[in-house]
Amino acid sequence: xxxxxxxxxxxxxxxxxxxxxxxxxxxxxxxxxFIAFLDQQQHSPAQVRxxxxxxxxxxxxxxxYGVSSFRRSLIxxxxxxxxxxxxxxxxxxxxxxxxxxxxxxxxxxxxxxETLPVLAQRHQLILVTKGNEEEQRTKLAAxxxxxxxxxxxxxxxxxxxxxxxxxxxxxxxxxxxxxxxNSPRSDINPALAAGLNAVYVHHxxxxxxxxxxxxxxxxxxxxxxxxxxxxxxxxx
Numbered sequence: 599x600x601x602x603x604x605x606x607x608x609x610x611x612x613x614x615x616x617x618x619x620x621x622x623x624x625x626x627x628x629x630x631x632f633i634a635f636l637d638q639q640q641h642s643p644a645q646v647r648x649x650x651x652x653x654x655x656x657x658x659x660x661x662x663y664g665v666s667s668f669r670r671s672l673i674x675x676x677x678x679x680x681x682x683x684x685x686x687x688x689x690x691x692x693x694x695x696x697x698x699x700x701x702x703x704x705x706x707x708x709x710x711x712e713t714l715p716v717l718a719q720r721h722q723l724i725l726v727t728k729g730n731e732e733e734q735r736t737k738l739a740a741x742x743x744x745x746x747x748x749x750x751x752x753x754x755x756x757x758x759x760x761x762x763x764x765x766x767x768x769x770x771x772x773x774x775x776x777x778x779x780n781s782p783r784s785d786i787n788p789a790l791a792a793g794l795n796a797v798y799v800h801h802x803x804x805x806x807x808x809x810x811x812x813x814x815x816x817x818x819x820x821x822x823x824x825x826x827x828x829x830x831x832x833x834x
Contacts (some may be wrong), residue, residue, distance in 0.1 A: 601767040606681075607721055609770050610834065611761075611789070612747075613779030614727035614734065617827070619741060620705045622805045625668065632672055635691065641679055650675045662754055664730030669696035704740045707801075709828030710744065716831050718746040725750045726764065726777070728784060750752065756784040761792035773818065778830070781808035786821070795820045799827055 615621035629650065633643050641649075653674040654667075661667045676692040677684050717723060725747045727734050734752050738744045749768065753760040765772055772793040779785025780801040789796045790813050798812060798821065815821035822833060 606774065608776065608834065609722045609724065609768075609796075610715065610717060611726040611751075611775065611777045613777075613781065613785050614725060614738065614741075615729070616780045616801045617707070617778065617785075617799055618710050618743065619707060619737070622801075622803050623628060624699045624702045625805070626803065628668075628672075628698050632692060632695045634674075635792055636676070636679065637822040646675070649678055653678065654683070654807065662730060662735050663695050663728060665699050665820070666730070668699070669693040669804070672696060678833055700791075704737055704742075706741065706743065707827055709826055713828050713830055714743050714746045717834055721834055723747045724764070726753070726756065726761075727751075728756045737815065756781075756788060758788045758791040761789050761794060765792065765794070776834075780804050782806045782812050783810045784794050787813045790819060790821065793819070797822045797824060797830065797833075799824050799830075806807050 612618065629647070632650075633646050636646060650671060653671040657667050657671045657674065661670060670693075672692045672695060673689050675823055676688065680688075714723070723746050725738065729752065731752045735750070738750065740787070753763075761777065765775065765781055773795075776795045776797055777789035778797040778799060780799050781804060782798065786796045786798050787810065796815070796819075800823070812821070812823075824830065
């Protein structure tokens with residue numbers, strides 16, 4: 599089934615983290631280790647996570663995304679929850695849990711390695727992933743799929759204005775441009791607001807700060823929901 603979407607060459611904007619490769623599971627593992635490190639007699643894991651989420655929002659606003667920002671958030675969370683003065687050694691220990699993320703090898707999600715070459719033959723692919731530019735380019739280079747993208751965009755935040763800027767920069771036709779990703783907050787809703795089509799590819803471990811209700815596509819816009827990346831070839 600292709601529903602006519604393959605009829606002409608189109609532009610596919612593709613997210614990277616948790617769309618092309620695993621990412622959030624490594625942050626979740628680091629958070630679990632951090633929570634185990636804390637004194638559980640004072641705060642439950644749920645309470646720690648609530649404070650950490652708040653710290654992450656504040657740190658991202660001030661310093662952007664990336665592992666170094668996450669490290670700051672862990673230390674801020676420790677300082678907020680501590681019931682006695684925090685030592686430099688404890689700060690170093692809390693921040694060290696972020697290093698495990700850096701040490702991870704790129705793990706492509708199922709179907710990505712097989713599907714991207716097919717999509718690249720049929721359409722123009724542009725990588726659109728937010729975050730720390732050096733970190734994201736390093737991951738892309740290590741992913742073995744970088745050659746399938748004609749352009750790489752790494753905005754500080756993926757909001758409506760960022761998508762409109764990309765459309766303008768490459769003279770794209772919004773009617774034949776699709777944003778493909780796993781995040782309602784960063785991939786789907788702002789792309790729809792910018793007048794693009796969108797494909798929501800479900801991921802079981804999407805970052806909690808990226809979750810929100812999906813907006814509706816306003817005709818003639820289209821919104822497709824898929825269970826896995828390989829299903830894209832049914833449409834494109």
